[in-house]
Amino acid sequence: MNLKRLLAGTALALGLATAATAQQDSVKAGFIFVGPIGDGGWTYEHNQGRLALEEHFGDKVETVYQESVPEGADAERAMTQMALGGADIIFTTSFGYMDPTINVAAKFPDVKFEHATGFKRADNVSTYSARFYEGRAVQGTIAGMMTKTNKIGYIGSYPIPEVIRGINSAYIHAKKVNPDVEFSVIWAYTWFDPAKEADAAKALIEQGADVILQHTDSTAPQAAAQEAGDVITFGQASDMAEYAPKPRVSSIIDNWGPYYIERVQAVMDGTWESKDTWAGIGEGMVKIGDITDAVPEDVKAKAEEIRDSIASGDYHPFTGPLNKQDGSAWLAEGEVADDGTLAGMNFYVEGLSGEIPQ
Missing domain, CATH: 3.40.50.2300 (Response regulator)
Known part of the structure; x- marks a missing residue:
């Protein structure tokens, strides 16, 4: 009986330790942009979402970004650099980043990736788009x-x-x-x-x-x-x-801020899961x-x-x-x-x- 209690206690302690390490007090979020943040359109609004993250979380979140990244090999290099730089989650914000996102995610299983407008997922890759x-x-x-x-x-x-x-x-x-x-x-x-x-x-x-x-x-x-x-x-x-x-x-x-806040919060809470999101006027996206x-x-x-x-x-x-x-x-x-x-x-x-x- 004592052995059973000891094993049960050990299992509980390990479980609590795992849960504790899954949660994070701070997050580094990266963004790969297809255009300049001053384009007045698509990239501008994604960058507004990035700024909304900073405003919402304050010093709990550090954001980094690279703008005007061509779709293809250049994107893969930029994502790799961000992952190596300590990003916990990386948002890749153009359809043509789909395969590069999947490729880089496979090399960094502990980093979460969010791909905008694509359809390929992995255990550490989610997709999101607006209707x-x-x-x-x-x-x-x-x-x-x-x-x-x-x-x-x-x-x-x-x-x-x-x-x-x-x-x-x-x-x-x-x-x-x-x-x-x-x-x-x-x-x-x-x-x-x-x-x-x-x-x-x-x-x-x-x-x-x-x-x-x-x-x-x-x-x-x-x-x-x-x-x-x-x-x-x-x-x-x-x-x-x-x-x-x-x-x-x-x-x-395009209103990306609430989504970015939700997904970074999930990383902090240790509840982030791979999923597809497709939201429209009703949801406010x-x-x-x-x-x-x-x-x-x-x-x-x-x-x-x-x-x-x-x-x-x-x-x-x-x-x-x-x-x-x-x-x-x-x-x-x-x-x-x-x-x-x-x-x-x-x-x-x-x-x-x-x-x-x-």
Whole structure:
């Protein structure tokens, strides 16, 4: 009996010791950024999330970051350096960092990794993303109601599911309020290149587009629209409010701070686990920026109605009837797209012209 008690006591002590070592009083958090923190868009908002971490935890958290890291081998080197530098958790904030994140995580099993917008996980790798397509539904509604030429331009970064979802969602909702609307898509093959983004915007405007949407990160399309005159744009990933009230009429704002705080807290508590997170307007990860006075009241009311119905869960932006571009049936009346299909979306919906680059 005494031996049993001794063994039980030893096991309890070991368990408590393990739990104690799992908890941390302080955390070093690293961030790998695809663009400059001053891009005014995607990277700017991720950096705002980093700053929110520092404000929330004070001296309990040290943050480090590297900006403008190309996707590929350079990213792998940057992540490795951060891990060797003592980072407890590393946030890698671009789709093209997916394989580098997995590769580096395998070499540092005690470091936690969080990859934004990807789909590959490991024991020490989580994924997180926002349902940007919900915001595109709001933008498409405004665009369809405000266009005078019925021509809407869309600047795509890379032909990946995240971007294709956004194009489809914007088009579906523009078409709902304006059956005559047409979309033109230009692929920039970059996340951040102001010159390329400006050239794409100018080309779309020359084709007659008086509304420009974008899934790239700089404010160059807004500047091009402002120069052209009667063309409206939307802030991408951030409010880009310096261009208000025209030509920017609203925006999608990525709100990463609460997620970063939650995941670092989990590291501190010893409760961090690998998981997938995909949150939207309802959870506050996607916000709709101020709808400016340049938007007529009836358009604003319709946009807010869409926003609120998505937030409450009463409406899903991909609700049938919807067909694929080739006319084949996709969603029946009232049927809602499942997350698996959305996560791997590689097709346009019916009505969109052009091919998705392979």
